[in-house]
Amino acid sequence: MGIHFKPGLRVQRLFAGQSTMRLVAAGMMVLTAGVAHAQEKTVTAVMHSGLRMLDPIVSTAHITRDHGYMVYDTLVAFDGDGVVQPQMASWEKSEDNLTYTFKLRDGLLFHDGAKVTAADAVASLERWGARDGAAKFLMAATDSIKATDETTITWKLKEPFPLLLDVLAKQSSVPAFIMPARVAATPADTAITEYVGSGPFEMVESDFQPGVKIVYKRFEDYKPREEAASGMAGGKVVNVDRVEWVSMPDPQTAINAIMTGEIDLIENAQIDLLPVLEASPDVTVEIRDKLGYQGFARMNFKHPPFDNVEIRRAAMTALGQEQVMATMIGNPDYYWLCGAIFGCDTPLGDETGSETLQAGGDKAKAREMLEAAGYDNTPVVIMQPTDIGAMGTVPVVVASELRDAGFNVDLQPMDWQTLVSRRASMNKPSEGGWNIFTSFASGVEANTPLVHPILPSTGDTGWFGWANDPELEALRADYLKATTPEQQKEIAHKIQARVMDNVIFVPLGNYAFVQVRSNKLTDMLPTPVPVFWNIKLAD
Known part of the structure; x- marks a missing residue:
């Protein structure tokens, strides 16, 4: 879905009082941008809340966590059966259960083109460990976490910690997202100000309007795993060009928008409005998380x-x-x-x-x-x-x-x-x-x-x-x-x-959170955390 552009009205409001030449030039620029986006596959979603806080380590808000999964990746992840799987890294465990060795897979890049290194992972884990409740117990049992070469992280424990991988793969509050070391050097109680990630989408910072709109574009150099996507694990294959989260505080406005095709997804629909949606052949009403x-x-x-x-x-x-x-x-x-x-x-x-x-x-x-x-x-x-x-x-x-x-x-x-x-x-x-x-x-x-x-x-x-x-x-x-x-x-x-x-x-x-999606949106993974890889958008 592209941007709906009304050139006369938009230009009139934005450029009233300017010269005719500047007005025409500006109108052509905006129109060109609108046409360009219309040619892209863009998923437009109304999430449960507007997004203002962008640091998924400092904030436990679900909308910030959801943003984190768009922009960052994790070393390991739970699949759809609740089993921990390799994501950015595979691992080996020593016989005494005191040493875990993680090996980064080939081809991992940050959005600025830099390689993801073990040093980046260690810095990210240390910052995460200072914030997350379960991670604090893990860190108390940790002797050291070191980058022993560019792609190897060696995690040594003081005592066995049976749930180390489970803590590292936790899906929420707070996931262990991997950031560049320079960003992860930000104090754990201070929000980051640079949003270079390791995940399948890039944040388009120029389009960010706090609480109103955030735009993500496919990270062309992201290398998905070869396995099929399952849960939060497997291949994070992005099949669309852009994802836009827009705020619509009035539930009826959001309902009208999805019925008319202006948006593709409502993450959390208001229950008393569901009968109208359930009667529509163009949308699907579904409960994504059986645990509620x-x-x-x-x-x-x-x-x-x-x-x-x-x-x-x-x-x-x-x-x-x-x-x-x-x-x-x-x-x-x-x-x-x-x-x-x-x-x-x-x-x-x-x-x-x-x-x-x-x-x-x-x-x-x-x-x-x-x-x-x-x-x-x-x-x-x-x-x-x-x-x-x-x-x-x-x-x-x-x-x-x-x-x-x-x-x-x-x-x-x-x-x-x-x-x-x-x-x-x-x-x-x-x-x-x-x-x-x-x-x-x-x-x-x-x-x-x-x-x-x-x-x-x-x-x-x-x-x-x-x-x-x-x-x-x-x-x-x-x-x-x-x-x-x-x-x-x-x-x-x-x-x-x-x-x-x-x-x-x-x-x-x-x-229950009741989700509503356009029937043009298919192959959305049945994950408790809403994710936008794997999905397809019909023309």
């Missing part, structure tokens, strides 16, 4: 009132999953109540401690708990995203439930990317900080303690909200060292109980 997504509320442990665990417990007691899901999704065919932090109907699923959540909350009990905890009417600042569809209703429900329980609530609306930036602030809520935000985690990143993004509880170095819980961290360390499924399950159930008791976060129910 888990909504949650996260409280800020650094500032009153939620620095007090008794007040956190009172807040959780006031909340009910049914109210949240019914308001957000509406159609029960697309949501389910679930108090298991690792997901229901999963090997580690356990719902201990979620009884009041699934029963609709208990406002009277919450009020009693709040009074007993000595709540002094401190305002509770709740951030509300206004541009990601039904997700914006969740803070409204949470605010109402907490008010009914006696909390003094200050609901503050903002766009999602502003929220993503603001949640990183440790300031007091009265000085630009916050007390509660709501979000969601995908099943693929929330089904084990290995990758669950919200669990890291190491204070100021942990996830937003900065929980400090040494007992939980010890349990997570035990899980990563467990060698049998039975041991893992036992530890995971202890983690469930600890999370609910200390109110590390509040699970608000599970739901």
Whole structure:
């Protein structure tokens, strides 16, 4: 799909008041660009959020992760069966399980034409290891990671770490993307400003409009693996020239656009509008991820009132999953109540401690708990995203439930990317900080303690909200060292109980992301993370 150009209107608006010669020349330039793009195969997608933060190591936002997969590649990756496969590198393991040797495959280039080297990989892994929760456990067990020649990375451990490859291949929050060493030298708490990647697409920086539009073009010198694409592994063959992500905060506008062929994909369609789409012969409505997504509320442990665990417990007691899901999704065919932090109907699923959540909350009990905890009417600042569809209703429900329980609530609306930036602030809520935000985690990143993004509880170095819980961290360390499924399950159930008791976060129910795509778009991989290699676009 190309750019729809209206030369008269566009030129009139952009160049009113200029000379006729300049106006005509400018119009011809824009028209030429429009015709050129019309001759290219361009996939236009409305993602779940606009993109502003471009560093997929600093940010855990899903839209930033999705951007990361467009621009960067990883050493290893999970295939469609959940098995770790070589991606940028193959590996060998020593008999004592203490040394892993990774060998970069031939032909790997960065977008600036430079070869990808082992030194680049080591620098990238070190920066990633300073940010990601699971990677921090891996780094604590690491003796050294060195580039022993231009294509060889030697990873030596102090002690066996059975899940090393699983951590390295994790699909979300935060993937181990490989960047040039000079970019990876950026401090781990500082966003990068250069976006040269190792992946199948190049970012077109001149077209980037933060929160509005981002454009990617096929990286002509990317060398895919020979294997067929499977999951996040295999050959990342790009069959289109360009991919454009455009923002359409109004769901009805996006629906109209895909029905008229102006866009090709809506990553997350609003549920109450699905009947119109399901009746159309030109689009396909589908659920891409059977594990779904888990909504949650996260409280800020650094500032009153939620620095007090008794007040956190009172807040959780006031909340009910049914109210949240019914308001957000509406159609029960697309949501389910679930108090298991690792997901229901999963090997580690356990719902201990979620009884009041699934029963609709208990406002009277919450009020009693709040009074007993000595709540002094401190305002509770709740951030509300206004541009990601039904997700914006969740803070409204949470605010109402907490008010009914006696909390003094200050609901503050903002766009999602502003929220993503603001949640990183440790300031007091009265000085630009916050007390509660709501979000969601995908099943693929929330089904084990290995990758669950919200669990890291190491204070100021942990996830937003900065929980400090040494007992939980010890349990997570035990899980990563467990060698049998039975041991893992036992530890995971202890983690469930600890999370609910200390109110590390509040699970608000599970739901499906429903994708809508034009029938001209085919061969899209069934991955939880939306990817744009392998897909084909019919003329």
